[in-house]
Amino acid sequence: MTSEGLIMRAFTVSLYLIAVCSLGDTSWLSTTCRGEWQRFGSHYFFFDQTQRSWTDSERNCESLDGHLASVHSTEESRFLEELAGGSTITWIGGNDGGRPEMTQPRTWTWTDSTMFNYHEWADGEPNNFNGVRESCIQMNFGDEHRWNDEVCEKDFASICSRHIRTTVKIAC
Ligand SMILES: [Ca+2]
Known part of the structure; x- marks a missing residue:
């Protein structure tokens, strides 16, 4: 040459x-872009092993045109459990707004604005363990792989979801 x-x-x-x-x-x-979004019902779900705070996990999901996953049935919960490898503690989109009060009742909502009409708390949860505000929900907690309220700033894996009709910004 x-x-x-x-x-x-x-x-x-x-x-x-x-x-x-x-x-x-x-x-x-x-x-x-590698087909890792898995469909259940009206949504696609994506398990992200990257350890992030709950807030950063939600921001990450929003950057993918979705939100942290909401859960509305036992079947959906088992699907997400399998998607997360069965035992990885994983952020989902439930939170109680981070209000400072520790007393009951606490009001839970999903970041995708769907109704909070289902839950599967682990025994004794949600508990603001040791008097520390635990405003965010994680799944696959404890021996029975159920839900725990946890400090939102802690880093865990996460599951994003987006509606099947959502138009994504990047075509793959
Ligand atoms: Ca807890």
């Missing part, structure tokens, strides 16, 4: 690298 050819080749490679780098952090592409 001539020196001019080498220069052109280097120029082309540089342009390619600039194009790739200009996309920013593309690590999420591998998690959203």
Whole structure:
């Protein structure tokens, strides 16, 4: 190859690298474009092993055109349990708003705005353990793999969901 050819080749490679780098952090592409979204009913679900706080997990799901998963039946819960590998403690979208009061009753909501019409708390939960505010819900907790209220700032895996009719920003 001539020196001019080498220069052109280097120029082309540089342009390619600039194009790739200009996309920013593309690590999420591998998690959203490989068919890892699994359908149950009217939603697709995606298990993300990355350890994040509950708030960062919700933000991550929103960046994927969804929310943290809401759960509305035993069947759906078992599906999500299997998706999460059976025993990985995992954030889902339930929270009590982070209000400072510790007393009952606590009002739980889902980040996807669906009704909080189902729950499967582990024995003794939710409990604001040791008097610490635990405003966020995780699944696969304890021997029976049920729900626990936990401190939202702690890092765990998460499950995102999006409605099957949601138009995603990035086509894969
Ligand atoms: Ca708890």
